[in-house]
Amino acid sequence: MNAVEISHLSKSYPGKRLGKVAALHDVSLEVAAGEVFGFLGPNGAGKSTTIKIVMGLLRPGTGSVRVFGTPVQSVESRRKVGYLPENPSFYEFLTGREYLAFVGRAFGMDDAAIRSESSRVLELLDLSGAADRPIRGYSKGMVQRLGLAQAMVHDPDLYILDEPMSGLDPVGRALVKEIIKDLKRRGKTVFFSTHITADIEIVCDRVGIVAGGRLRTVDSVANILQSGVVGYEIEISRAGAVEVIQVERDLLQHRLSELMDTGAVIERIEPVRKDMEAFFLDIISREPDGSR
Ligand SMILES: Nc1ncnc2c1ncn2[C@@H]1O[C@H](COP(=O)(O)OP(=O)(O)OP(=O)(O)O)[C@@H](O)[C@H]1O
Numbered sequence: 001m002n003a004v005e006i007s008h009l010s011k012s013y014p015g016k017r018l019g020k021v022a023a024l025h026d027v028s029l030e031v032a033a034g035e036v037f038g039f040l041g042p043n044g045a046g047k048s049t050t051i052k053i054v055m056g057l058l059r060p061g062t063g064s065v066r067v068f069g070t071p072v073q074s075v076e077s078r079r080k081v082g083y084l085p086e087n088p089s090f091y092e093f094l095t096g097r098e099y100l101a102f103v104g105r106a107f108g109m110d111d112a113a114i115r116s117e118s119s120r121v122l123e124l125l126d127l128s129g130a131a132d133r134p135i136r137g138y139s140k141g142m143v144q145r146l147g148l149a150q151a152m153v154h155d156p157d158l159y160i161l162d163e164p165m166s167g168l169d170p171v172g173r174a175l176v177k178e179i180i181k182d183l184k185r186r187g188k189t190v191f192f193s194t195h196i197t198a199d200i201e202i203v204c205d206r207v208g209i210v211a212g213g214r215l216r217t218v219d220s221v222a223n224i225l226q227s228g229v230v231g232y233e234i235e236i237s238r239a240g241a242v243e244v245i246q247v248e249r250d251l252l253q254h255r256l257s258e259l260m261d262t263g264a265v266i267e268r269i270e271p272v273r274k275d276m277e278a279f280f281l282d283i284i285s286r287e288p289d290g291s292r
Helices: 048-054 074-081 096-106 111-124 141-153 170-185 198-205 219-227 249-261 276-285
Strands: 002-016 020-032 038-042 064-066 081-085 158-162 189-194 207-210 214-220 229-237 242-249 265-273
Touching: 002 048, 002 189, 020 048, 020 064, 020 189, 020 214, 038 048, 038 170, 038 198, 048 064, 048 158, 064 189, 081 141, 096 111, 096 141, 096 229, 111 141, 111 158, 141 158, 141 170, 158 276, 170 189, 170 198, 189 198, 198 219, 198 276, 207 219, 207 276, 214 219, 214 276, 219 249, 219 276, 229 249, 242 249
Parallel strands: 038 189, 038 207, 081 158, 158 189
Antiparallel strands: 002 020, 002 064, 207 214, 229 242, 229 265
16 A cells, blocks of 8 residues: 555746746655655755645645545545654744643544653653753754654654754754654654755665656665666785775676686675765756756
8 A cells, every 4th residue: 555645746836926936747656655755856846845735735736645545635644644844843832742742632642642652752852851841942953853753743654754854963863864764664654855865875765856846766775776886896815915906887797707717815895886966966967858
């Protein structure tokens, strides 16, 4: 079963005078249940617009979205979703714990569940020490982590996270990546947007690259990294000396036989690859039809 099905979404915003800003053009993609899907694109690519439509906060110009097979406008589909908006902001006079209780009540949780789940997610997001202080005194990173906590408090099956690592320091980023990996281990689905390629490599099963409102490619991270292998680095020892040799991708077998014929011992072979960033820059530098 697909957790999210996005079909032929297009969206324009009103522009200057009578003009329009085209934000999305015919975007279709599916996110399978249990998968971590990264929605990668530069600034202004259309990531937040897509996410707001998936959350039912914006109406699409054309197209539709289903969440676990149900149209996104239905209350039932919303119960299963935890949402982190871009730049979250909260009622600043509440404490973090009070805000989570407010969210828990909105999702129909009982008081005991609210108490235990709030404590669990506050601990997970390293906010226990600040839980009973008003949000107005929180740092930017703490507000971002509270944003993730409020998306998790009702233990949804699907997480829609708009730039979850935004505004976090390296410790916070690592924490959020661990949380995403843990959600996957628990069978949850995560759809998150980012413009940081390294975040995708570490936590995602698949990635969709969006630019200029068009989905340019969707592929598994493993495929992208594998197809990005441009050659190999071979470490050998021969006559008591260690050497490192670079070999082109297609010449590996040939070069290995040659080396072994000379009595060299192969100590290590490592692929030399283009990383996700190189792949991303290559995709977005092309025209939508693939030409340069
Ligand atoms: N409310 C709005 N009114 C007019 N234009 C908008 C509005 N919101 C977004 N846009 C435009 O739509 C396009 C897509 O914006 P969107 O916020 O979806 O991109 P994004 O990929 O989330 O960008 P970022 O990474 O900078 O957050 C951009 O050209 C943006 O200027």
